[in-house]
Structures are given as C-alpha cells and as structure tokens.
Amino acid sequence: MYLWLGGALLIAATLLVSGVPEWMAHALAGCALLKGGLALANVPAVLPLDEMKSLLQQIQSSNQKLTADFAETQKQLQQLRRSGLGNSNPARLAHQAVSDDCARYLAAVVICGADSIGGLNHIKGAQRDSLVGECKSVLGVETRSALTSSDIPLPTQYSAQVVELIWKFGQARQFATVYPLGTGTVKLPQLKTSPTFGFLNQSASIPEKSPQIQFVTFTAQKAGGIVRVPSEIDTDTIVPLGQFLARYIAREAARWEDTVLFLADGTSTYNSLKGVGQTCVDGSLVVTLGSGKTKVTDITIADLRSMRAKVNGAALFQSAYYFHPSMEALLRSFNSSTYTPFVVGPDRSATFEGFPVRWVGVLPVYDTTAHASQIQGAFGDLSYWYLGERSALSMEISREVFFATDELAVRALERFTV
Numbered sequence: 001m002y003l004w005l006g007g008a009l010l011i012a013a014t015l016l017v018s019g020v021p022e023w024m025a026h027a028l029a030g031c032a033l034l035k036g037g038l039a040l041a042n043v044p045a046v047l048p049l050d051e052m053k054s055l056l057q058q059i060q061s062s063n064q065k066l067t068a069d070f071a072e073t074q075k076q077l078q079q080l081r082r083s084g085l086g087n088s089n090p091a092r093l094a095h096q097a098v099s100d101d102c103a104r105y106l107a108a109v110v111i112c113g114a115d116s117i118g119g120l121n122h123i124k125g126a127q128r129d130s131l132v133g134e135c136k137s138v139l140g141v142e143t144r145s146a147l148t149s150s151d152i153p154l155p156t157q158y159s160a161q162v163v164e165l166i167w168k169f170g171q172a173r174q175f176a177t178v179y180p181l182g183t184g185t186v187k188l189p190q191l192k193t194s195p196t197f198g199f200l201n202q203s204a205s206i207p208e209k210s211p212q213i214q215f216v217t218f219t220a221q222k223a224g225g226i227v228r229v230p231s232e233i234d235t236d237t238i239v240p241l242g243q244f245l246a247r248y249i250a251r252e253a254a255r256w257e258d259t260v261l262f263l264a265d266g267t268s269t270y271n272s273l274k275g276v277g278q279t280c281v282d283g284s285l286v287v288t289l290g291s292g293k294t295k296v297t298d299i300t301i302a303d304l305r306s307m308r309a310k311v312n313g314a315a316l317f318q319s320a321y322y323f324h325p326s327m328e329a330l331l332r333s334f335n336s337s338t339y340t341p342f343v344v345g346p347d348r349s350a351t352f353e354g355f356p357v358r359w360v361g362v363l364p365v366y367d368t369t370a371h372a373s374q375i376q377g378a379f380g381d382l383s384y385w386y387l388g389e390r391s392a393l394s395m396e397i398s399r400e401v402f403f404a405t406d407e408l409a410v411r412a413l414e415r416f417t418v
Contacts, residue, residue, distance in 0.1 A: 098161040098162065098165060098242070098243065098246045099161060100239050102161045102162070102242065102246065103238075103239045103240075103241075103242025103243045103245075103246060104138045104238055104239055104242055105138060105242065106241075106242040106245050106246055106395075107135070107238045107239070107241040107242035107245065108134075108135035108136075108138040108238065108242075109395060109397075110229060110241070110245065110395070110397055110408065110410055111131060111132065111135045111238070111241075112132065112135050112136060114397050114408050115128075115132050115135075131238075134238065135238070138238075161246070162246055162249070162250055162393055163393075165246060165247065165250035166250045166253050166254045166257070167254075168250070168254075169250055169251045169254035169255070170253075170254025170255065170257050170258045171258055171261075171322070171358060171359075171360045171361075171382075172254070172257040172258045172260075172261040172262075172387050172418075173254070173257065173387065175320075175358065175382040175383065176261060176382050176383065176385045176386065176387045176418070177383050177384075177385065177386050177387070178386075178387050178388075178389060179218075179386045179387065179388045179389070180388070180389060180390075181218055181220055181388045181389060181390045181415075181417075184219065184220050184390060184415075185217060185218065185219045185220075186217075186218045186388065187215045187216070187217050187218070188215065188216050188218060188386070189213050189214075189215055189216075190213065190214050190215065190216045191211055191212075191213065192211070192212040192213060192214045193211055193212040194211055195209035195210060195211045196209060197209065218386070218388040218417050219417055220388065220389075220390035220415040220416060220417050221271045221273065221415065221416065221417050222413060222414075222415050223253075223256055223260075223413070223414055223415070223416065224253075224411060224412050224413035224414060225252055225411070225412065226401065226409050226410065226411050226412075227245060227248050227249065227409070227410040227411075227412065228402060228405075228407045228408075228409065228410075229241070229245075229407060229408040229409070229410055230407055230408070245395075245410060249393065249395075249412040252412075253393065253412070253414055255361070255362060257387065257416065258360060258361065258362045259362045260273055260275055260416075260418055261275050261276060261385065261387065261418050262275050262276050262277055262322070262360060262362055262363060262375075262378065263275055263277055263278075263362060263363075263375070264278060264418065265277070265278045266278055273417060273418060275418060276378050276380075276382075276385065277375035277378065280310075280375075280378070281375070285310045285311075286310070287303050287306045287307050287310065289303065294370040294371060294372050295368055295369065295370050295371070296327075296330060296364075296366050296367060296368070296371070296376060297330070297368055299330060299376065301334045301341065304321070304352065304379075305353070307321075307378075307379040308355075308379060310379070311379060311380045311381070315380060315381035315384060316381075318381045318383065319355060319379060319380050319381045320355055320356035320357065320358050320379070320380075320381075320382070321352055321355055321356070321357045321358070321377060321378070321379050322357075322358050322360050322363065322377055322378040322379070322382070323357060323358075323359065323360065323363060323376075323377040324359065324360060324361065324362075324363040324364060324365050324366065324377075325359040325361065326365045326366040326367075327363075327365075327366045327376075327377065328342075328344075328350070328366075329366050330366055331350075331352055331357065341353045342357075355379075363375075363376070363377060363378075364376050385418065386418065387416060387417075387418055388416060388417045388418070389414070389415070389416045390414075390415035390416065391414070391415055393412055393413065393414050394412070394413050394414075395410055395411065395412050395413075396410075396411045396413075397409065397410055397411075398411065
C-alpha cells in the first residue's frame with residue numbers, strides 16, 4: 001500500500017512539472033492510490049499522458065452513469081411505495097376501514113382537489129405547501145398544479161377496498177348477485193316457465209319442450225350524497241381523513257343499496273324501482289296477519305313458518321330469514337324449556353328452525369306500536385336478486401356548498417339498480 005502511495009505522489013509531481021493542470025494531477029494521483037489499494041502489482045509508477053486522460057474520461061463517464069442509475073432507482077422506489085404493486089389486498093389492522101395507502105390516496109384526492117379550487121388558502125404558506133406537496137407525491141402529480149376527476153382515477157386495488165367495505169356494511173352486496181353493467185341499460189333474460197319433462201310412449205313423437213323467456217331491463221340509476229369535511233387539515237391528518245371518508249362513504253352507500261333492494265316501492269323516491277318487499281306484495285307472496293293484528297308482537301311462530309311455503313321449492317334450500325337486528329327479541333320469545341327454534345352461535349350468527357337469520361339494518365325495528373301494511377321481514381334466497389352496478393364510486397370536491405361554515409364538500413356518486 002505504501003509503495004503505491006509513493007507511486008501516486010510521484011505521478012502527481014511529474015504532471016505538475018510537465019504543465020498538466022493541478023486538479024487533473026490530484027485526480028490521477030487518487031486513481032493511482034485506488035489502483036494501489038486494489039493491489040495491481042505490475043502498474044508502472046508513471047503512465048503516459050494519453051492513457052491518463054483516457055482513464056480520467058472513463059471515470060467521469062462511469063460516475064455520470066452511476067448518478068443517472070441512482071436517480072432512476074429512487075424514482076422507481078417512490079412509484080412502488082405509492083402504488084403498492086404486488087399487493088392488491090394489503091393487510092389492515094382491526095380498526096382500519098381500508099389500508100393506509102388507500103386512505104392516503106382518498107385524502108390526497110380531496111386535499112389536492114380542494115387546493116385547486118382555493119379551498120386551502122386559509123392555511124399558512126409553509127404548512128399548505130407541505131400538505132399539498134405530500135398529497136401530490138401520493139398521487140404522483142408532482143409536476144401538476146391542478147387536479148380534476150379525469151386526472152386521477154381511483155386505482156383498481158383501492159377501488160376494490162372501498163367496494164369491499166360496502167360489502168362489509170351492507171347485506172345487498174353480501175347476499176344478492178352483483179352484476180356489472182357494461183352500458184347504462186342492459187337487458188337480461190329471465191326464465192318465465194321451465195320445460196316440463198315426462199314419460200313418453202315407445203316410438204311416439206317427442207314434443208318440443210321450450211321454456212318461455214322474458215327480458216328484464218336494468219337501467220343504472222345515479223345515487224350518492226355529500227360528506228362534510230373541515231377545511232382545517234394538516235399533514236398529520238391525511239391517513240385519518242382517508243379512513244373517515246372511506247368508512248363514511250361505504251356505510252352510506254351500503255345503507256342506500258340495502259334500502260332500495262328491500263324497501264323500494266316503485267315511487268319517485270326510488271326512481272320507480274321495486275325491491276323485495278313490493279315485488280312480493282305485487283305477486284301475492286306475502287303472509288298477512290289476522291284481522292286487528294297490526295303490531296309486531298302479534299306475529300306468531302306459525303306466521304314465520306307460513307312464509308316458507310311462499311317460496312319456490314328450488315330456492316328453499318338456500319333460503320334465509322331477513323329481519324332488523326332488534327327482531328331478536330321476538331324470535332327469542334318463541335323459545336321455551338322444551339323447544340328452542342331460535343339459536344344464536346358464538347359468532348352472533350343466528351338460525352330459526354334450521355334456517356339462517358340475516359340481520360338487515362334498514363328493515364323495520366321491533367316495537368309494540370301498530371303498523372298497518374308494514375313489511376316487517378322477508379324469507380327466501382336473495383341470490384336470485386340482481387344488483388347491477390354501472391361503475392365504481394366517484395368523488396368530487398366543492399367549497400361553495402358549505403361556504404357559511406367554511407367546510408369542504410366531498411360528493412360521492414355511484415350508479416346501480418336492482
């Protein structure tokens with residue numbers, strides 16, 4: 001090592017005497033020292049000037065390439081962190097509605113959207129720049145100053161998390177058949193009558209057994225609402241804000257989907273859609289209490305059994321009861337010391353005489369008040385019902401709606417039908 005160090009100093013001294021600039025002499029001295037450190041034993045103490053210049057150019061070129069490769073690696077790492085590639089369903093803690101990445105994305109869309117309409121002008125300069133800069137980094141729009149709904153679509157993995165959350169809060173998506181609608185209006189075939197099979201005589205002609213088909217038209221209806229968000233936002237609240245938005249939007253979307261599926265009565269409130277209850281009433285597939293019995297407490301176990309006779313045999317095997325959770329009080333009243341038709345498991349799953357009981361929050365509650373012509377519950381296989389969805393949830397931001405209270409308005413919309 002000391003031998004090569006001496007060689008390096010000798011090269012530097014020789015170059016200074018021959019008129020080579022001092023910076024090049026020091027650079028080449030360091031190069032000789034590097035070669036000495038690598039124990040290149042047969043390198044001469046003094047190299048020709050042309051070879052030294054070529055060597056220096058190679059070092060500079062390699063340094064530029066390393067710098068460019070490092071910058072590209074940093075860029076790819078940032079993109080990987082933002083998109084969460086390779087993990088479409090990231091792990092979430094028990095208290096989290098969606099993953100932190102999804103929460104950041106939802107909050108970033110709101111914050112950048114609010115900034116584009118001047119909704120964050122009240123925040124101090126440095127704090128605002130930090131907040132907006134962090135959100136733009138999450139969205140990958142560091143070079144853009146504005147945000148529109150067409151700029152940043154919700155990535156597939158994040159959209160799936162929000163839909164999964166709707167599935168968690170609502171029963172319509174859990175038990176009905178979710179069908180994606182390719183266009184705004186879709187016609188699906190429905191089997192009106194089944195072909196009848198039977199015995200045939202030998203050599204007799206076989207009559208045609210043709211089922212009758214009718215078409216059901218699915219027209220996607222726009223639904224949604226507005227969420228109030230305080231305008232006082234800082235960088236520490238990005239993830240909590242995203243979790244709040246995801247939970248709030250998913251819960252309200254699930255509640256409205258359940259309401260339409262079970263309670264839509266064909267009026268303008270439901271855009272002329274009819275749900276499970278009204279369809280059963282129109283088809284006379286109902287169990288009506290006796291004269292003068294208009295209270296929930298008037299329902300008997302025989303009435304609940306009669307509901308099962310109204311269902312087609314093909315659907316009976318996968319059927320379940322659908323009631324509001326408070327109806328547990330009525331179902332428990334049918335239990336006695338000798339017979340227990342209503343059973344609740346350790347996981348809160350319930351059965352009534354062997355059929356599952358599924359709790360639906362939008363159905364009428366259990367009380368002692370008279371309710372004439374009220375649909376109290378349902379029984380059947382809900383998978384025969386279709387929930388057609390046109391597109392995923394979309395979000396837009398406005399400041400003018402809540403001008404008086406200095407709040408931001410986040411509008412969430414979806415398009416679906418039953």
